Amino acid sequence: MNVHKPLRYFSSIMVLVYLGAGVALLLPGLQVSYLKFSTRIILGIALILYGIFRAWRTMKINKDE
Numbered sequence: 774m775n776v777h778k779p780l781r782y783f784s785s786i787m788v789l790v791y792l793g794a795g796v797a798l799l800l801p802g803l804q805v806s807y808l809k810f811s812t813r814i815i816l817g818i819a820l821i822l823y824g825i826f827r828a829w830r831t832m833k834i835n836k837d838e
Contacts, residue, residue: 781831781834784834790824792820792821795824796817798820799813799818
């Protein structure tokens with residue numbers, strides 16, 4: 774069994790988790806009582822950007838192999 778195959782799946786799942794969490798924080802229906810509006814926006818954008826970065830890095834690693 775190739776060791777890198779499960780890591781590829783895990784990386785892909787984590788990309789979806791980061792993007793999903795970022796979008797969820799930006800949606801107005803999610804009311805997180807302990808986060809201010811500005812904090813939710815900043816955190817949501819940061820999670821989306823990190824998700825995009827992870828997606829790019831995952832695709833680059835998969836392409837190189």
